[in-house]
Amino acid sequence: MTATLPARVPSLLSATAITFGRIMSAYRHSPALLAVTLAAPAGMMLLFGFVFGGALSGDGDTAAYRSYLTPGVLVLVAAMGLAATASTANADMASGLTDRFRALPLPTVSIPAGLALAETLTGGLALLIMAGIGLAAGWRIDTGIGATTAAFALLLLFRFAIGWVGICLGVLIRDEQMLQQVAPLIFGTIMFSNVFVPTESMPGAVRAVAEWNPVSAIVAAARDLFGAPGTVAADAAWPLREPIAASLLWVAVILAVTVPVVLRQYGAVRRG
Known part of the structure; x- marks a missing residue:
């Protein structure tokens, strides 16, 4: 009599690799998705950097303003990927792919x-392309390789956290149509920040919202990590006076809030 071996359950790492490969395959067959992710930030770079740059720079130094603008x-680019991630998670739920998983x-x-x-990986590619556009527009990195690497690592970490926000949404x-209406609200949230002008x-009241x-x-x-021009006011809120520590804290908070919600929803789907 032949003994029946128990089915091998994939490890967390290998199981994650399975779903990772499926998503990357979808991007490989739909490269236009990356172009869509870049379209809005690239358009804003051209609009604010070249059309409004003279007015926003104050002293008329548009090159310095573009260096200030590019990190924002x-x-x-990292934040705008939220909508694509939300759409993918929503489509997987609606199509039954999540049920098959x-x-x-x-x-x-x-x-x-x-x-x-x-x-996050596709977001990293988008960041590299956008950085190339910024360099072509006159942006220069004025720090060493260590700080530059840390800057891109922070951007990728933020993209990872934003990905979980997108999955959560x-x-x-x-409702797919309702989800599509959330995108303008996300953009409005981004606008209440220091991306384009100092807080x-x-x-x-607007400054307080923007600084937090x-x-x-x-x-x-x-x-700070790219060495872009500009200083933070002495009376700025703590997140702007200690931006690296604040960024890591915000990422931790985002993950602490969204990951349990997402896992609860996916667990509910499994039980259903």
């Missing part, structure tokens, strides 16, 4: 983790 645009002996966390990692908002130029916006901390940290 890189953060936009749940039929496999995969750890629950591996499904959203694979999606978040794949989106995608699984909580099942000290804003009215009191997680995007502002990430932008300020990127500017």
